[in-house]
Amino acid sequence: NAGVTQTPKFQVLKTGQSMTLQCAQDMNHEYMSWYRQDPGMGLRLIHYSVGAGITDQGEVPNGYNVSRSTTEDFPLRLLSAAPSQTSVYFCASSKGVAKNIQYFGAGTRLSVL
Amino acid sequence: QQQVKQSPQSLIVQKGGISIINCAYENTAFDYFPWYQQFPGKGPALLIAIRPDVSEKKEGRFTISFNKSAKQFSLHIMDSQPGDSATYFCAAGSAGYSTLTFGKGTMLLVSP
Numbered sequence: 001n002a003g004v005t006q007t008p009k010f011q012v013l014k015t016g017q018s019m020t021l022q023c024a025q026d027m028n029h030e031y032m033s034w035y036r037q038d039p040g041m042g043l044r045l046i047h048y049s050v051g052a053g054i055t056d057q058g059e060v061p062n063g064y065n066v067s068r069s070t071t072e073d074f075p076l077r078l079l080s081a082a083p084s085q086t087s088v089y090f091c092a093s094s095k096g097v098a099k100n101i102q103y104f105g106a107g108t109r110l111s112v113l
Numbered sequence: 114q115q116q117v118k119q120s121p122q123s124l125i126v127q128k129g130g131i132s133i134i135n136c137a138y139e140n141t142a143f144d145y146f147p148w149y150q151q152f153p154g155k156g157p158a159l160l161i162a163i164r165p166d167v168s169e170k171k172e173g174r175f176t177i178s179f180n181k182s183a184k185q186f187s188l189h190i191m192d193s194q195p196g197d198s199a200t201y202f203c204a205a206g207s208a209g210y211s212t213l214t215f216g217k218g219t220m221l222l223v224s225p
Contacts, residue, residue, distance in 0.1 A: 004156075031211035040122070042202060042217040043157070050211060058212065090156050099211035100145040104156035 002026050006091050006105035013081045013112045021076040021108050023091030031094040032074040033102065036060065036087040043090065049074055081112045116140050117205050119216025126223050132190040134219045136203035139184065143205035146179065147213070148188045151200045160201070161188070193223045 007022045025032065033048040035058075045058030049068040063085060065077040074093075078085060088109050092102040118137045126132045138146075147162035163170045163177040163186065170177045176189040190197055200220050204213040 033212050035215075040217055042119070042215040043213075044215070045212050048212050094211050100147070100206040100208075100213065101159060101162070102211070102213060104149075104158065106154075106156045 004091055004093055004103055004105035006089075006108050008108060009106065010109050011111070013078075013110065015082060015112060017081050018077070018079050019081065021078075021089055021091075021110070023074045023076065023105060024072050025074075025091075025093040025103075026072065027093060027095065027103070028071065029093035029095040029103075030071060031099050031102075032068065033058070033092045034064070034066065034074070034076045035090045035092065037090060037107070038087050046076065046089075081110075083112045086110060086112045116214045117203060117216045119203050119219060121219060122217070123220045124222070126190075126193045126221065128193065128195060128223055128225055130193050130223075132188075132193045132197065132221055132223070134188045134201055134203070134221070135185065136187065136205075136216050137183075137185045138205045138214075140205070140207075140214075141184070142207045143214075144208055145206040146177070146186050147204050147206070148175075148177065149202045149204060149215075151202065151218075157202060190221075193221075195223045195225050197221060198223050 004025045030051045034046040035043040047066040049055045091105045148160045149157035150160040151157040174191045179186045203216040206213045
């Protein structure tokens, strides 16, 4: 029973490097979201998807790209990492009429030097 | 614009005491109000949630109180235990959207 799986758990990048944070869920959930968590800021929505092929921006989308080619996967791409993107990133998924009941992964802790 | 305001930022309670965390929202379109619990190094996990058609929901030692007219809701943890020490987030959502708007979180420490 994997649920929402995020990889890697930890990553250190240099400014300007690119990388992809992976998120996969095995619950057949159509809704998936990415949040970032910063001290004293709570969780802020970056991008979300309501199904394969459909994505939209959240509160803090700048510097991030997403795509949703399958129901299971929702990767988050940083094209040119900046120190301001140092954060903990969480992926979440939900389903159907209970779309508000979000299940979170364990997170990816990212440091950009 | 902060749509969900949470207080206090941190809270220390003695074992057996009552922990109370408050949240206020602005958007009247919100109709789902969950509380998430997060332990260090883990992702948030749904603790308890309420919809505005009821004023209170209780699950074990955890109770949500909801005041629709004041646009406020709160989490009460009765008989607080050291194992309850965690960060708690309130959130709000609406029927048309899968995403949630979160408060900034409360770090709860229950002292033995």
